[in-house]
Amino acid sequence: MAQKPSTPKGTRDFSTLEMARRNYIFDTIRSVFRLFGYRQIETPALENLSTLMGKYGEEGDKLLFKVLNSGDFLAKVDASLLENRDSLHTAPRICDRGLRYDLTVPFARFVVQHRDELQMPFKRFQIQPVWRADRPQKGRYREFYQCDADVVGSDSLINEVELLQIIDEVFARLNIRVAIKLNNRKILAGIAELIGAPDKLIDITVAIDKIDKIGLEKVNEELAERGLSAEAIEQLRPILEIGGTTAERLEKLASILASSETGTKGVEELRFVVGTTETLGLRAVLDLDVSLARGLNYYTGTIIEVKALDTEIGSISGGGRYDNLTGVFGMDGLSGVGVSFGADRIYDVLNALGLFPDDTARSTRVLFANFGEAEALASLRIIKELRAAGVATEIYPDASKMKKQIAYANALGVPFFAMVGETELANGTVALKNMATGEQNTVAINELAAAVD
Amino acid sequence: MAQKPSTPKGTRDFSTLEMARRNYIFDTIRSVFRLFGYRQIETPALENLSTLMGKYGEEGDKLLFKVLNSGDFLAKVDASLLENRDSLHTAPRICDRGLRYDLTVPFARFVVQHRDELQMPFKRFQIQPVWRADRPQKGRYREFYQCDADVVGSDSLINEVELLQIIDEVFARLNIRVAIKLNNRKILAGIAELIGAPDKLIDITVAIDKIDKIGLEKVNEELAERGLSAEAIEQLRPILEIGGTTAERLEKLASILASSETGTKGVEELRFVVGTTETLGLRAVLDLDVSLARGLNYYTGTIIEVKALDTEIGSISGGGRYDNLTGVFGMDGLSGVGVSFGADRIYDVLNALGLFPDDTARSTRVLFANFGEAEALASLRIIKELRAAGVATEIYPDASKMKKQIAYANALGVPFFAMVGETELANGTVALKNMATGEQNTVAINELAAAVD
Numbered sequence: 001m002a003q004k005p006s007t008p009k010g011t012r013d014f015s016t017l018e019m020a021r022r023n024y025i026f027d028t029i030r031s032v033f034r035l036f037g038y039r040q041i042e043t044p045a046l047e048n049l050s051t052l053m054g055k056y057g058e059e060g061d062k063l064l065f066k067v068l069n070s071g072d073f074l075a076k077v078d079a080s081l082l083e084n085r086d087s088l089h090t091a092p093r094i095c096d097r098g099l100r101y102d103l104t105v106p107f108a109r110f111v112v113q114h115r116d117e118l119q120m121p122f123k124r125f126q127i128q129p130v131w132r133a134d135r136p137q138k139g140r141y142r143e144f145y146q147c148d149a150d151v152v153g154s155d156s157l158i159n160e161v162e163l164l165q166i167i168d169e170v171f172a173r174l175n176i177r178v179a180i181k182l183n184n185r186k187i188l189a190g191i192a193e194l195i196g197a198p199d200k201l202i203d204i205t206v207a208i209d210k211i212d213k214i215g216l217e218k219v220n221e222e223l224a225e226r227g228l229s230a231e232a233i234e235q236l237r238p239i240l241e242i243g244g245t246t247a248e249r250l251e252k253l254a255s256i257l258a259s260s261e262t263g264t265k266g267v268e269e270l271r272f273v274v275g276t277t278e279t280l281g282l283r284a285v286l287d288l289d290v291s292l293a294r295g296l297n298y299y300t301g302t303i304i305e306v307k308a309l310d311t312e313i314g315s316i317s318g319g320g321r322y323d324n325l326t327g328v329f330g331m332d333g334l335s336g337v338g339v340s341f342g343a344d345r346i347y348d349v350l351n352a353l354g355l356f357p358d359d360t361a362r363s364t365r366v367l368f369a370n371f372g373e374a375e376a377l378a379s380l381r382i383i384k385e386l387r388a389a390g391v392a393t394e395i396y397p398d399a400s401k402m403k404k405q406i407a408y409a410n411a412l413g414v415p416f417f418a419m420v421g422e423t424e425l426a427n428g429t430v431a432l433k434n435m436a437t438g439e440q441n442t443v444a445i446n447e448l449a450a451a452v453d
Numbered sequence: 454m455a456q457k458p459s460t461p462k463g464t465r466d467f468s469t470l471e472m473a474r475r476n477y478i479f480d481t482i483r484s485v486f487r488l489f490g491y492r493q494i495e496t497p498a499l500e501n502l503s504t505l506m507g508k509y510g511e512e513g514d515k516l517l518f519k520v521l522n523s524g525d526f527l528a529k530v531d532a533s534l535l536e537n538r539d540s541l542h543t544a545p546r547i548c549d550r551g552l553r554y555d556l557t558v559p560f561a562r563f564v565v566q567h568r569d570e571l572q573m574p575f576k577r578f579q580i581q582p583v584w585r586a587d588r589p590q591k592g593r594y595r596e597f598y599q600c601d602a603d604v605v606g607s608d609s610l611i612n613e614v615e616l617l618q619i620i621d622e623v624f625a626r627l628n629i630r631v632a633i634k635l636n637n638r639k640i641l642a643g644i645a646e647l648i649g650a651p652d653k654l655i656d657i658t659v660a661i662d663k664i665d666k667i668g669l670e671k672v673n674e675e676l677a678e679r680g681l682s683a684e685a686i687e688q689l690r691p692i693l694e695i696g697g698t699t700a701e702r703l704e705k706l707a708s709i710l711a712s713s714e715t716g717t718k719g720v721e722e723l724r725f726v727v728g729t730t731e732t733l734g735l736r737a738v739l740d741l742d743v744s745l746a747r748g749l750n751y752y753t754g755t756i757i758e759v760k761a762l763d764t765e766i767g768s769i770s771g772g773g774r775y776d777n778l779t780g781v782f783g784m785d786g787l788s789g790v791g792v793s794f795g796a797d798r799i800y801d802v803l804n805a806l807g808l809f810p811d812d813t814a815r816s817t818r819v820l821f822a823n824f825g826e827a828e829a830l831a832s833l834r835i836i837k838e839l840r841a842a843g844v845a846t847e848i849y850p851d852a853s854k855m856k857k858q859i860a861y862a863n864a865l866g867v868p869f870f871a872m873v874g875e876t877e878l879a880n881g882t883v884a885l886k887n888m889a890t891g892e893q894n895t896v897a898i899n900e901l902a903a904a905v906d
Contacts, residue, residue: 005562008550011497019493037817037847040472044464044596068519068585082535085527097461109458119864133523158851263897364490394490397609413574436841
């Protein structure tokens with residue numbers, strides 16, 4: 001036999017069991033998005049490279065999967081590029097298209113391209129795969145799904161409140177206990193201002209983002225390396241060590257940041273979001289975390305990150321507000337806010353905690369045995385009625401040995417095994433075996449749908 | 454403003470309306486597949502080029518989208534290839550992966566790769582996009598979805614019967630009247646044998662496949678060009694002109710092909726499939742068509758093609774039996790049979806005939822107006838209850854002018870517009886407007902869910 005074929009590194013097949021479980025996750029997320037008035041769009045996997053390049057930083061450009069042009073793609077490439085084997089600069093000459101790297105840039109492109117047809121505010125969700133030529137490792141793939149909901153064209157903080165409710169509802173439905181960490185870019189800017197280092201905003205946030213991993217002292221060392229004065233570092237300490245409930249911490253921050261207009265605005269925004277969300281009632285814990293910076297170059301207001309409480313698996317959802325999503329495509333002034341769910345991480349959490357419902361993988365309810373042509377034909381008539389009643393039903397297609405047919409029933413995990421043999425054929429009945437209890441009964445055909453309900 | 458960005462040629466965005474309609478098609482197909490015991494799998498968009506190359510003929514190889522290797526992809530390419538700008542032979546040196554071209558080859562790869570984990574017969578369905586670097590034209594795209602159901606590991610003709618029932622059920626649910634054309638590769642082989650040209654099977658089928666388009670005389674000219682003797686062509690004529698019902702035509706074929714073992718087997722298979730399916734009852738018309746050859750190099754038994762009766766749009770579904778799906782990956786003897794639904798064509802048929810249900814695009818049931826912070830907060834409390842009752846509900850996020858909010862409600866096509874203004878806030882009621890009738894009522898909060906039902 002030839003060598004066993006395989007999928008490319010970093011990509012996966014999904015078996016019927018895995019798909020059933022993934023669909024459980026996708027269906028849950030999709031239902032909640034719809035309940036909140038978000039509507040689905042899809043964009044193509046292939047985008048023009050000009051749409052993708054320069055949007056994810058230099059590193060991101062390298063991680064884009066580029067698609068080779070058709071036909072005589074080498075014809076117009078400068079000879080010197082080929083002679084020098086200059087892969088970096090040859091790539092964009094022989095590839096006009098690439099694979100979607102995330103759902104946000106294609107969404108921005110979508111909004112700009114279709115702006116005349118869109119009613120603002122535009123609330124869209126999108127559940128599609130993305131591709132990254134990253135080094136594959138445990139839990140990191142080259143092809144994986146993102147599930148994003150975003151609203152553009154509205155500055156209202158009600159959107160933030162509803163996105164937190166969406167997060168809460170999704171994880172409540174999945175039975176995953178979560179903490180939702182919140183921050184606001186304006187608070188980070190206020191802090192930088194306060195300690196006299198407004199130009200060091202990025203350095204500060206990159207460093208303090210690591211506080212959970214490396215601790216305050218190491219963060220301070222890094223801040224010093226990044227050129228922050230000892231005085232500034234000393235001023236930062238009490239802010240990073242603020243304690244109490246989220247409401248208490250917000251009050252303390254308000255007084256610390258009172259002299260910064262931006263910082264005060266950030267506190268006010270967060271106060272509204274936290275206050276309104278908690279007034280409306282939330283199952284998840286809301287946790288103010290001034291060290292939360294995720295995707296800072298991008299977010300301009302609220303920053304959200306979700307962690308599962310009962311596992312060590314990291315962030316399973318996140319998002320925030322960005323004030324100029326479409327500027328990069330020449331359309332300014334459109335504010336947006338959104339959340340993204342990581343289906344693979346959520347899968348791992350549900351799997352690790354044994355939270356997939358038992359019947360997730362179950363599809364067929366009744367499997368009919370096959371005893372030969374006459375019995376099969378009689379079975380097919382009954383099966384037609386069952387299916388018309390909405391009962392997913394199968395017949396074993398071949399008149400194989402019963403052992404083989406029962407092995408198939410067991411592998412499928414069907415709740416009922418139905419037999420129409422000679423006796424049943426003569427009597428117009430079905431022998432019905434409950435696979436869980438082993439109990440077997442003779443059932444009249446017109447009572448079968450009720451019996452398997 | 455910068456140049457408006459766009460999607461690559463041959464690819465499309467799907468708007469919220471288009472997605473709602475596409476989901477109506479996908480959901481219908483998926484439900485029917487499940488009702489018949491088919492289970493979903495997914496395979497990655499990226500496949501190793503070695504998996505894809507050589508599976509779709511020379512033309513197919515050219516239509517594969519190839520993905521450029523990461524990093525220094527030019528490093529190991531023969532200098533002579535680059536000097537000669539030999540694009541054809543350079544491509545496989547700089548691309549190890551390509552995009553899925555159909556769902557069948559990846560499925561064959563999946564079966565071989567996972568054979569130890571699969572319970573045979575294996576009934577899978579798969580709904581995913583595929584990519585072809587074809588010249589785009591009306592109704593032909595470079596990225597489009599296929600919806601396939603196949604069963605492997607069973608020779609039973611019951612599978613064919615059930616696949617015909619699946620086709621019938623899908624189109625009945627979509628309210629599309631269809632004719633299902635049937636043929637059998639063994640009948641075609643029998644005919645070639647009978648007229649003394651068994652080696653000309655491909656030539657004969659390629660030519661007679663065109664009979665609907667160019668007529669019998671032109672077909673006969675082509676057969677002569679392809680080296681068929683005048684005598685053979687004369688013998689073929691009565692077979693192509695067979696009339697009567699499908700049952701009558703099968704009887705005539707049986708007697709014509711009596712001397713051919715293969716042909717007789719083909720007639721018997723088709724007789725069983727047609728007889729059993731019609732006994733069980735079918736809404737679609739079954740139509741024996743000996744000129745039907747679709748994908749002949751591939752199919753070995755039953756051949757199926759579905760046409761919508763009320764439009765000129767061509768084939769909207771098709772399939773057949775293939776006896777050696779996995780042989781190309783070194784695993785012999787596995788027979789399969791399947792059908793594929795063309796989502797884009799089905800979309801066009803539903804659109805042309807006005808068959809999309811009116812409420813397909815509707816998602817949000819109630820939109821709340823926004824009169825300011827206090828009213829919005831009260832509305833959000835009510836909305837929480839509505840959502841808990843499963844009613845998809847939104848609030849207009851900003852306290853904009855009422856004209857703008859109503860324009861949004863109209864654009865969304867929401868059935869109900871709810872208003873909590875000063876009066877309602879004081880009275881604990883909601884002013885509810887039925888957008889279809891224009892009727893407006895004051896409703897108690899605890900009666901709202903029932904009122905919008």
